[in-house]
Structure formats: C-alpha cells, structure tokens
Amino acid sequence: MSENQVNKDGDIKILFNNNKLKAFLEIVPPLGEGKVPTEEDVLKKVAELNIVDVKNDAIKEALLEKNWGEKFLIAEGRSAIDGVSAKVEFKFPSLAERLGPKIDAEGIADYHNLGLVYNVKMGEVLAIKTPATEGTPGADVTGKEIPAKKGVDLRIPLGKNTICDENETRVLAAIDGNVNVRDSKIVVDPVFEVNGDLDFSIGNIDFVGDVIINGNVNTGFMINAGGNIEVKGFVEGAKLLADGDIIIRGGITTGHKGLVKANGDISARFVENSQIEAGGDVIVREAIMQSLVKAGRNVKVTDRKATILGGTVQAAEEVESRVIGSQLATKTTIEVGVNPHYREELYVLNKERNEKRLVMDNLNHNLQIFQRSGVNPENLTPKRKLALVKMLDNFKNIRKEVKEIEERIIFLENEFNKIQNAKVKAVDIVYPGVRITIGQANYLINDPIKFSAFVLDEGEVRTAALD
Structure with missing residues (x-):
C-alpha cells in the first residue's frame, strides 16, 4: 500500500424532499481500502431516521457498486387528499338560459314566446346539494400524519316558498309557481306580475298560478293561468284563459281573433265585439255590445246606464241589464235556462x-x-x-x-226542460229586435217593453213584474 493512499469508508446519504414525502438513498463510494456500507448499515440508519415502509429492493440496487453515487427512492409517503367543497346543482334553467324567442323547426323566431315563466309544481326538486367531504389525511416517510383540508360547506339557497328534504340535500318547491333565483336564493312565486303592458318585452304567459297585468294586454298575446287573471287596463285582440276568475279593470275588445274564458267569474268595465265565456257569472259595469257572451250562471250589467246591445248573450240562470237592444231595433239575442255549452x-x-x-x-x-x-x-x-x-x-x-x-x-232536451228560475230582466226597457229564449221557448220583442222580467210560464215566455 502506498504511503500516500487515502483510506476512507463509504458513506450512507439519505435525502428527503421538502415535505418529506420521499426519501432517497445514495451510497458514497469508499476510498482506498475503506469499508463498503452494508445493507445492515443502511437499515440501521433508516431506523435511526424513523423511516417506515422502506423499499428493500431499492436499497439492494443502491448498494451495487455500479450504482454508487446515484440516488434511489427507498421510501414514499402518501399525500393528503383535500376535501371537495359542497356544490348546489340547479334543476331548472336560469332566466338568462331560458329567456329569448322560441325557435320553431324551420328556424323562425317567435317573439310572442320568450320563456319568461318557468312553472314548477309543489314537491318538485329545484336543486340538489352535494355535501362537502372531509378529505383523506396523508403521511410522510416517517409515518407522521399530514392533515387534509376540509371541503368548504355551502348554505342551501332556500328562499320564499321553498323547503329542504329530510336529508337537507334537496330543495323542493313548497307551492306551485314560477321559479327564479333572487338575491342568490331560490324562490317560487305564486303570482306572476307584469309592471306595465303585456307586449313583446314580456311575451305570452303560461303560468300555474295567478297573473296580474298592471297595464293593457295587447293584440296577439295570450295568458293561460292556473289561477286568476287580473288586468288593470284593457284587453285588445288577445286570448285569456283562466282556471279561476278573470278581472278586467278596463274593457274587453278582443275582436274575432281573441277570447276571454274563465272557469270561474269574469268581470269587466265593458265588452265590445268580443267573445267571452265564464263557468260562473259575467259581471259588466257599463255595456255589452255586439259580443258573444256565455255564462254558466248569470250575466249582469250593473251601471245606471247598463246596456246589452247586439250579439248573443247566453246564461244558464239569469240575464239582467237596464237596457236591452236599441231604438234602431238592433238584432240582439238573449238565451237563458240552459248551460250555453x-x-x-x-x-x-x-x-x-x-x-x-x-x-x-x-x-x-x-x-x-x-x-x-x-x-x-x-x-x-x-x-x-x-x-x-x-x-x-x-x-x-x-x-x-x-x-x-x-x-x-x-x-239535452230533458236538461232544457229542467228550467226552474231562468229569467231575463230589463230593468228600464227592452226594444224591438230583441229575441228572448228560455229553454226552447222563444219570444220576439215587437214593441218596447219597460220595467219587465221575462220568465217561462207553461212552456211559453211571458212578461212578469221585476223582483
């Protein structure tokens, strides 16, 4: 051996990455006749450093002379898996998603139907919440736990007329109505209200609840309501259908294109050149002119100048107005005693x-x-x-x-014969040109008759005193 030869034992280097999720082994070669580290030496040092779950095969590879000086992964920890934050999935389209003209199969836009209303029924699922998860903790190569971050929870966006199910994971509609998101909360409105006219800015309305229009209903538009309809202005050339009542603060002038039909009552200031049908009563303040009016119970014109002029008025029970017909003998038909249908x-x-x-x-x-x-x-x-x-x-x-x-x-003829209290009342006067039908019996007015009622007596229409 040369006097200048340096002898130095080989060394064992164990290195960690920053978060101690990995441990690497490097064998430093010996010098001269220095000692070569053994597997036992490595395992002893690994134990001193508290490293767990070592890869013995990797240690053996690192100890091979050809691999001295290279780094070998001998232990690997487990990363923490952070929790997933809660999320809420809406089960209805947002207003932005649904708003816009309906496009037909030929690609033509219908600006009467804009999708402003989205109906939901009581008990319908409006949103589903996926809860936040806790996450899964990890461990470094020494076995020390690495905590996981919990997912962020979310409050269920309950608004007016919505409820949670028993698991607090689903938002349900508490009533029938129009669903929307307002102030980041899901709400269901039982009333759909328009602060102005029903026109191309709103479009047709098909709604399960009540509808209020604080203006006019313009020609060509339609309202279909599962509840009542109230219009603060006028109805012009439109179609209104309601399962409940229809209240028109102004007048009705639908022409031949429109229809006002309610399963309940209909009331209006006046009716002109229109077709209206009510399952209950039709109550008009001023006049019914040149219209087809059908009522499952009564038709009454109530103002001090109340007039029925022209057209056909049908009621199952009673028709009443101060004036029926005109001095010009305008053809006017009044039919009572049988359901108009x-x-x-x-x-x-x-x-x-x-x-x-x-x-x-x-x-x-x-x-x-x-x-x-x-x-x-x-x-x-x-x-x-x-x-x-x-x-x-x-x-x-x-x-x-x-x-x-x-x-x-x-x-049907037997139903006609069941007439009991059917009556027509002309509180002031009925003019020539008026035909009164009670059941199947007809009476044509040839001369003005004042302050009279018309009833069925022994199969014929006769005049009677007003109540």
Whole structure:
C-alpha cells in the first residue's frame, strides 16, 4: 500500500424532499481500502431516521457498486387528499338560459314566446346539494400524519316558498309557481306580475298560478293561468284563459281573433265585439255590445246606464241589464235556462244527425234498387259483391251513430226542460229586435217593453213584474 493512499469508508446519504414525502438513498463510494456500507448499515440508519415502509429492493440496487453515487427512492409517503367543497346543482334553467324567442323547426323566431315563466309544481326538486367531504389525511416517510383540508360547506339557497328534504340535500318547491333565483336564493312565486303592458318585452304567459297585468294586454298575446287573471287596463285582440276568475279593470275588445274564458267569474268595465265565456257569472259595469257572451250562471250589467246591445248573450240562470237592444231595433239575442255549452252541443248534434240521415237515405235508396232488381247476391262478381257488403256495413254503422246522437239529443232536451228560475230582466226597457229564449221557448220583442222580467210560464215566455 502506498504511503500516500487515502483510506476512507463509504458513506450512507439519505435525502428527503421538502415535505418529506420521499426519501432517497445514495451510497458514497469508499476510498482506498475503506469499508463498503452494508445493507445492515443502511437499515440501521433508516431506523435511526424513523423511516417506515422502506423499499428493500431499492436499497439492494443502491448498494451495487455500479450504482454508487446515484440516488434511489427507498421510501414514499402518501399525500393528503383535500376535501371537495359542497356544490348546489340547479334543476331548472336560469332566466338568462331560458329567456329569448322560441325557435320553431324551420328556424323562425317567435317573439310572442320568450320563456319568461318557468312553472314548477309543489314537491318538485329545484336543486340538489352535494355535501362537502372531509378529505383523506396523508403521511410522510416517517409515518407522521399530514392533515387534509376540509371541503368548504355551502348554505342551501332556500328562499320564499321553498323547503329542504329530510336529508337537507334537496330543495323542493313548497307551492306551485314560477321559479327564479333572487338575491342568490331560490324562490317560487305564486303570482306572476307584469309592471306595465303585456307586449313583446314580456311575451305570452303560461303560468300555474295567478297573473296580474298592471297595464293593457295587447293584440296577439295570450295568458293561460292556473289561477286568476287580473288586468288593470284593457284587453285588445288577445286570448285569456283562466282556471279561476278573470278581472278586467278596463274593457274587453278582443275582436274575432281573441277570447276571454274563465272557469270561474269574469268581470269587466265593458265588452265590445268580443267573445267571452265564464263557468260562473259575467259581471259588466257599463255595456255589452255586439259580443258573444256565455255564462254558466248569470250575466249582469250593473251601471245606471247598463246596456246589452247586439250579439248573443247566453246564461244558464239569469240575464239582467237596464237596457236591452236599441231604438234602431238592433238584432240582439238573449238565451237563458240552459248551460250555453248544452245549447251549442244540441245545435251541432241536430245538424250532424240531419247530415247522417241524408247519407242513410241515399244508402237505403241504393239498397232498395238492388233488392228490387231480383239479382241473387251469390251471382255477383267479387267486385260488386264487395261493394254491396261495404254499402250494408256503412248503413249499419251510420244507423248506430244516428241512434247514439238521438240518445244524446234526448238527454239535452230533458236538461232544457229542467228550467226552474231562468229569467231575463230589463230593468228600464227592452226594444224591438230583441229575441228572448228560455229553454226552447222563444219570444220576439215587437214593441218596447219597460220595467219587465221575462220568465217561462207553461212552456211559453211571458212578461212578469221585476223582483
């Protein structure tokens, strides 16, 4: 051995990364006749440093002479997994998502339908909350725990008329209504209110609850309400449908394009050139002019100048106005005593029965001609025999249909005969040109009659004193 030779034992270096999630082993080569570290030496040092779950194969690799001076990963910790923050998923489109003209199959925009209303029913799921998670802690190479960050929780965005389920993970509608997000909270409004006219800025309204229009309803627009409709202004050429009542503070002038129809009552200042239908009463302050009015109970015009002029007014029970008709003998029809829908149905059925009877008579005539010919059906060609069978089948089917129609007509006529308190009241005067029908009995006014009621007496319409 040379006197100048340096002998130095090899060394064991164990290095950590910044967060101690990894431990690396490096064998420093010996000098001269210095001692080479053994696996036992490495494991002893690993134990001194409290390193756990070491990779023995990696230690063996690092100890190979060819690998001296290189770093080998001998232990690896486990990173913490932070918790996921809570989130709320809305189950309805936002106003921004749904607002805009409806596009049809041909790509044409309908600016009458803008999607402003989004109906929900009581109990409908409006939002689902995914709760925050705790996260999973980790550990470094010494086994020391690395804490995980908890996910951030969120308050459920409950607003007016919404509730949580028992698990507090779902937002439910407490009522039927229009759903929106207001002040970062989900709300359901039972009333849809427009602060102005119903026009192209709002579009048609199809709503499960009540609708209030603080202006006019313009021509060409529609309101369909599951509750009541109130219009502070006028209704012009529009269609209004309500399961409840309809209140029009101004007048109704729908023309031939519109309709005002309620399952409940309808009230208005005046009705002109319009069609209105109520399941209950129609109450008008000033006048009904040249309109078709149908009521399941009563029609009353109440002002001191109350007038019914022209058109047709139908009520199941009573029609009342101060003036009916005009000095010009304007044709005016007043019908009471039967539900207006029954009267209309009877008219349609009578027309249908007459049409089918004409077809039956024609078929019967052709069948009789064949019968008188004396030809044996068995001697007919297949084509003529098929035509004869079809003719017989048609005759039988139409005869059956006529029988069913006649049964319905009998039922309706019996309803007409159940009239009890049907009445027409002309508090001031009724003019010539007015036809009054009670049930199926008619009375044509030929001379002005003042301060009279009209009732059914022994099958005829007669005048009577006002109540």
